[in-house]
Amino acid sequence: MNMKCLAHWFILPLITCLLVSCGGGYTGYMQKSYTIRGERYHPMSVEQALVYSEEGIASWYDESRFFGLKRGNTSLGEKVMPWHISAAHKTLPLPCVVKVTNLANGKTLKMRVNDRGPFIPLRIIDVTPRAAAKLGFKEKGLTQVRVEIVSVGDGKYKRKVRKSWRWW
Numbered sequence: 001m002n003m004k005c006l007a008h009w010f011i012l013p014l015i016t017c018l019l020v021s022c023g024g025g026y027t028g029y030m031q032k033s034y035t036i037r038g039e040r041y042h043p044m045s046v047e048q049a050l051v052y053s054e055e056g057i058a059s060w061y062d063e064s065r066f067f068g069l070k071r072g073n074t075s076l077g078e079k080v081m082p083w084h085i086s087a088a089h090k091t092l093p094l095p096c097v098v099k100v101t102n103l104a105n106g107k108t109l110k111m112r113v114n115d116r117g118p119f120i121p122l123r124i125i126d127v128t129p130r131a132a133a134k135l136g137f138k139e140k141g142l143t144q145v146r147v148e149i150v151s152v153g154d155g156k157y158k159r160k161v162r163k164s165w166r167w168w
Contacts, residue, residue, distance in 0.1 A: 031043045031044075031045070031046075031093045031094075034116065036116070036119050037119060039119075041090050041091060041116075042091065043091045043092065043093055043094075044091050044092065044093065045093070046093055046152050046153070046159060049092050049093050049096060049149055049152050050149060050152060050159060050161055051149070051161075052092065052147075052148070052149045053146065053147070053148045053149070054124055054146070054147050055103070055124075055144065055145065055146045055147075056122065056123065056124035056125075056144070056145065056147075057122055057123045057124060057142055057143070057144060057145070058100065058102075058123070058124065058125045058126070058127060058132075058135075058137070058142065058143055058144075058145040058147075059118055059120070059123050059125075059126050059127075059141060059142050060126065060127050060128065060129055060131070060132035060137075060138060060141065061088065061117065061118070061126040061127075061128070062082050062128070062129050074086070074088075074114045074115035075088075075094060075114070075115045075116045076094055076095060076114045076115070078114055080114075080115070080128065082128065082129045082130065083128075083129075083130050084128050084130065085109065085111045085112075085127075085128060085130050085131045085134070086111055086112050086113070086114050086115065086127070086128050086131070087100070087111050087112070087113045087114075087115070087125050087126060087127045087128070087131065088113065088114075088115035088116055088117035088118060088125065088126040088127075089113045089115075089116070089117070089124070089125050089126075089147075090116060090117065090118070090119070090124075092113050092149070092152075093152050093153070094113060094114055094115075094116075095112055095113060095114045095153065095154050096112070096113045096149060096150075096151060096152040096153065097110055097111070097112050097113070097149075097150040097151045097152075098110070098111060098113055098125075098147050098148060098149055098150060099147075099148045099150055100125065100127065100131070100135060100145050100146070100147055101145060101146040101148075102135045102136055102137055102143050102144075102145055103143070103144045103145060103146060104136075104137070104143050104144060105135075105136045107134070107135050107136050108135075109131055109134050109135055110150055111127065111131055113125075123142075124145070124147060125145065125147050149161055
């Protein structure tokens with residue numbers, strides 16, 4: 001097999017696959033229904049998400065493996081490392097940005113929601129280890145929080161909350 005033939009049948013398809021796999025895997029908002037452990041979840045619409053605010057229990061999770069040397073993937077197909085600041089939510093459209101307030105100490109942090117979870121009853125959001133540390137609850141593992149939407153989507157699909165819609 002000559003080099004021209006090798007490039008045509010092996011190298012070019014390999015490069016094409018690599019370029020396609022770097023595309024992020026979603027366009028606009030991820031709002032498809034899904035099933036985890038036999039329970040069906042229906043993500044909210046963008047309009048519902050733009051007025052979302054909820055109080056409940058937050059936990060932290062680490063999608064990376066082997067001390068961060070092997071990266072995990074989010075529901076959007078993005079790589080995640082323990083030092084990233086991001087979150088998982090069961091029903092918000094992906095991606096979106098939320099403001100999380102630790103009600104025990106008043107610390108707040110804005111973060112991008114790019115994953116699904118937590119799938120443990122009574123928990124409303126999972127955050128990465130770094131986000132939990134910045135919010136002051138990494139050692140405890142759980143805390144009471146308020147989650148408020150800041151914006152939904154990325155790039156040309158992004159819709160922000162209008163300030164006039166909020167009463168505070």
